[in-house]
Amino acid sequence: MMKKFLFVMLMAVTSMMASADVGEWSLGGQFVFGTEGSMPGVGLKFQSNYSHAWRSAASVNYYFKKNGVTCFDLNAEQHYLFEVGDKIRLYPLAGFRAAIWKVDDVNADVGGYHIKVDGDSDMKLGFNVGGGIDYLIGDHLMLNGEVKYEYLKDADWVLFCIGVGYRF
Numbered sequence: 001m002m003k004k005f006l007f008v009m010l011m012a013v014t015s016m017m018a019s020a021d022v023g024e025w026s027l028g029g030q031f032v033f034g035t036e037g038s039m040p041g042v043g044l045k046f047q048s049n050y051s052h053a054w055r056s057a058a059s060v061n062y063y064f065k066k067n068g069v070t071c072f073d074l075n076a077e078q079h080y081l082f083e084v085g086d087k088i089r090l091y092p093l094a095g096f097r098a099a100i101w102k103v104d105d106v107n108a109d110v111g112g113y114h115i116k117v118d119g120d121s122d123m124k125l126g127f128n129v130g131g132g133i134d135y136l137i138g139d140h141l142m143l144n145g146e147v148k149y150e151y152l153k154d155a156d157w158v159l160f161c162i163g164v165g166y167r168f
Contacts, residue, residue, distance in 0.1 A: 028165025036157035
């Protein structure tokens with residue numbers, strides 16, 4: 001009997017904390033900032049709720065060139081949503097990341113010597129973990145913020161994201 005009661009209570013609490021309607025999805029833009037190399041960028045994000053508490057998210061980010069290096073990444077994540085009041089949702093996140101780094105050609109004169117190095121690109125796979133917050137504005141708009149640790153072999157960083165999305 002006690003197990004049934006605890007199960008019912010757990011289900012009730014989970015139902016109260018779950019925030020979004022099944023089938024809700026959103027599309028938006030975001031500004032991103034990666035701490036390694038202080039690289040700012042912009043991105044697009046797509047989110048889709050497949051249950052009241054679970055949401056899948058995919059994003060594409062482009063980091064502006066700095067010191068001849070650019071980065072482009074793809075992220076696929078899962079979010080577990082907690083409703084905090086009428087307009088705020090908090091969530092932990094975990095997912096996978098693929099990043100493509102590109103280094104420009106170097107052609108310079110240094111100390112009387114001419115140095116030429118061909119540019120290169122490299123793709124690395126990794127994972128990310130972190131958390132985020134949604135602030136709902138009316139029926140269709142939301143502000144979003146995330147902080148996540150992104151790990152790639154030989155290249156990890158903390159990523160800060162802030163954006164706006166349109167909910168369908």
